[in-house]
């Protein structure tokens with residue numbers, strides 16, 4: 001078993017042993033735990049992705065709770081080890097938890113926390129940034145400048161797509177998908193088409209009201225449509241952004257056939273999870289459709305890209321940084337720590353995981369509740385009455 005060689009300890013005499021598998025931004029999350037009698041151990045091993053063996057060594061013989069990362073494989077092996085060590089609390093420092101086998105956690109009565117809400121706008125802003133970068137060929141143009149190739153303005157130099165009046169398509173109009181849709185509709189006066197299993201009523205009302213505002217001011221109103229199939233979005237939209245969760249229903253949602261249904265000059269953005277897109281099919285599509293552009297924050301085999309992707313001029317690629325604003329990352333750390341603390345202290349679960357603001361206010365103590373536990377019902381946790 002690999003031994004963790006590097007641990008930072010806070011409040012060594014604390015009663016509850018809480019492990020964070022990575023250093024996380026800010027210090028509030030540490031303070032919130034140490035103030036409540038936790039000994040906090042932060043793994044400072046240099047390898048970016050910890051193996052199951054690394055984490056087993058961290059858990060050891062006694063551990064009350066773990067804050068983990070989306071790069072880790074939280075399944076039967078780790079949950080049984082945590083349970084043997086007396087722990088019943090785990091939280092991902094992420095909203096997505098496709099790296100967690102929730103059934104296995106249920107089996108051992110371990111609470112699984114996640115961090116919704118605090119990263120909604122930050123992630124949507126990155127999706128909007130990638131949309132603009134792809135539409136206006138910003139990365140290609142930047143490389144061109146730095147290579148010293150610019151020798152004067154030309155009518156045909158880096159001509160891209162105008163967004164105003166075009167259609168933005170959103171697949172998965174939940175928290176992040178809806179925030180992104182609002183940015184694109186309001187910021188660039190795009191019409192909206194979306195596909196989700198559920199109706200996005202607030203989003204529809206927003207676009208309707210904004211359309212009325214534009215009309216009252218003598219401008220072309222924006223419109224919305226809820227598509228009855230995903231293919232309708234792919235055929236009609238000029239920019240398509242993917243925001244569903246990753247599960248069996250969304251694996252390779254975008255495949256060779258669906259790519260061929262999209263407009264030849266469409267833009268595809270993925271800030272959800274890599275396996276939502278068949279990346280091999282995407283590389284082929286990019287090769288034969290040079291006007292098709294893509295903006296990717298996530299990849300099928302992270303941290304790797306499929307062969308050929310790095311060579312594609314019509315792809316903008318960034319390393320899974322969509323939630324990487326200081327406020328959001330500190331907030332994610334806080335929510336993850338409070339999920340673990342809440343379970344350790346026997347607090348109830350916050351009744352509305354979409355309203356996490358009360359936990360993020362630095363000037364007042366957080367509510368005595370776990371902000372978001374995804375398997376609360378399955379393991380019989382009660383909801384907060386606050």
Ligand SMILES: NC(=O)c1ccc[n+]([C@@H]2O[C@H](COP(=O)([O-])OP(=O)(O)OC[C@H]3O[C@@H](n4cnc5c(N)ncnc54)[C@H](O)[C@@H]3O)[C@@H](O)[C@H]2O)c1
Nearest residue numbers: 096123172173174175176196197244245249271272322323
């Ligand atoms: N790139 C990043 O750094 C980053 C940051 C935050 C979140 N994410 C990813 O984004 C996902 C969404 O986050 P969220 O907070 O908006 O979650 P959410 O639950 O609010 O939204 C997900 C939406 O997807 C819809 N959906 C589920 N299955 C679908 C299907 N088969 N077809 C169409 N729609 C479907 C759901 O109905 C829901 O509205 C997370 O699960 C995570 O994987 C990535």
Ligand SMILES: O=C(O)[C@H](O)CO
Nearest residue numbers: 093094095096119323
């Ligand atoms: O699911 C998440 O939260 C992201 O991928 C990291 O912010």
